[in-house]
Amino acid sequence: MTHAPTQPSPRRSRRAPSGRRSARPPRRRRVWRWIALSLVLFVLVAGGVGYWLYSDLNGNLKGVDINEAIGDDRPEKLPTSGQNILVLGSDSRSGENAGLGTGKVAGARSDTALVMHVPQGRTEAVAVSIPRDTLVTRPACTGKDGAEVASAKRVMFNSIYSQAGPACVVKTVEQMSGIRMDHYVEIDFAGFKDLVDAIGGVTVTVEEDIHDPSSGLDLTAGTHKLNGTESLAFVRTRHGVGDGSDLGRIGLQQQFMLALLSEIKRQDLLGSPTRTYKIADQLTAALTTDSDLASLTALAEFGRSLNGVDPSSMETVMLPVAYDTQDPNRVVAARPQADQLWEALRRDEEIPAAAKKSPAKGGSAS
Template sequence: MSKRRAPKRRAPKERRHTVAKVITTSTLGLALATGVGVTTVYHHLNGNLQVMDVSDQLTDRPEKVDVAGGEPLNLLIMGSDSRDGAGNDIDGLTGGGQRSDTTMILHVSADRERAFGVSLPRDAMVARPDCTTEDGGTIPGEDPVMFNTAYSVGGPACTIQTVEQLTGIRIDHFVDVDFGGFESMVDAIDGVEVCIPTEVDDPAHDIYLEAGTQELEGKDALAYVRERYVLSSNSDIGRMKRQQAFVASMANKLVSAGTLSRPDRLVGFLNAATKSLTLDPELESVAKLSDLGLQFRNTGLNKIRFVTVPIAAYEPDPNRLVWTDEADELWQKIINDEPVGKELSQGVITAAKPQGGSTGGSGGSSEEKAELAANGLCA
């Protein structure tokens, strides 16, 4: 008599966190928690958004290349950073008005299977083109000049114009995030986890952070993404890497059970986020943002990656940077919607593994670990 075989156990399905999951769960949570009040919340969030149409200020725009499988998307994300106003003087650098603290090109593939953000250093020396003001005037270009001057002299429009002219990439949408609302976004989800390799005691810029793995909130979170004097030996490069890791960790926190099951946290986060955003007219409502987010339904967090444009020291001034010839290869990859190879994605950080990126944890060579330490990340 043959033995009866035990039924095969199915392997657990891979858990895929997607942007769509955050949006759909948020919507269901709001509906269950507030009932008819969800309409009120929706209108309130819509009222928070600021819309800016800069299309008339953009000239000589690149054409998009037809690719198989649909249309890729290129979003320009700008973190505008004014030290003026309540809560913004985190590092003693008051005055100077609005600045471009963070700029990132977010490329989403035509099949929506992958996405990667490319950080652009604010201290890189570039040839800024002529820009157009709101009233049709001309802002003369400069060469060489620091990249972030584009925002200082002409806001989002000049930044988009500069990026398009330097890269040949057509920007489809832009999002301008005011760091003034950053603290509220982090506090709404009860902090974001980071790992700080060494204590930060920087009285000159009023930044104090303990070493180790911890969840940062409020002023400490803002200090972490702004700090560039103690944690990294390479100033803005390390700060960009930490900002990438922080955004990736925030994405992880957003799709965690502790956030998705708490409508109050979701509403708080969305309220803080929408208050901090300025968008182009095609993203002028929460519904349109949701439609955009739902296109990421097949994009797992492990397929959302962050890299930095290939850079080198600027010879006339070692405190400045310059894009290398490899940057042209990266731009062409984006234009043609091609995957980025290892040669162009050194030190990549993924949303699935924020701290230390592909080289975090106990693995990785000594060189990779040294690079993480230089960027203020834990190995």
């Protein structure tokens, strides 16, 4: 896996309840931080738009009643559990997404998955990415059409979205982690493409040529300004970098999303009402949330509640995984590392260093 070097930026170390300082996670391991930060940026912007824009932007949002779909079969909400948000990047190859890349994928997939944990007090945050190729046990759940979906073992994580819908993905994450998800946020990749085009593209630097017919990405070594379609191919590519696995692709996605955040900051979108509306329009059209967040008012209120979280202090790790013994092209949660990681989040404790290590090649989270 190769990607351009980045310069470290000043940041505050996270502290455990006991006051112990943790090692600063390398910049290259900040998995999916862009999703959480883009959401926070949006809700802060949404809180300041004029009322006359409210109905247009509010009408873009789509909501899913997670509580109704899952019912009472959920982990207990612990007093120390803080706030937990499941963030998915959905990747449908139908409709607007049909021409985005050359890969043939039936239906929709949760191409990226992130559990964002905000501890009590909301001054710090941890983001845990779940590799899409992870084999999991899908619990019995209610599908998106209201029909019952039977439990199944050794199901690839990213297939659950298309098989049974977002509520079943939430239930799967809750059962594998033992952590109750307070909210659900989904970003559609077609909307992601439009968002990049709305800000005029994103600049990235690659150290080696990347040629991936599956994603349609064809870049020579050097610096490139990517449009929306090229950006989508960049974050989708896997066969042209590293060992060709999902773990290798994560590095490119991290690099791109940090570049996206830098571009948003450089353009000072908050200082341009017209551009702010354009960005907000694209982002709300791409968003699906749980029903409790499915309005501008709710999103803005949630965003304001996160004002105390310093993005520069966000710690990002990957769920520790090992190669599956039956299928080396798939991974499974590594034990006991994964259990240690989820337990630390449940209790709002410092994540042990051992829980950030993955036996799978390229999967170290620290």
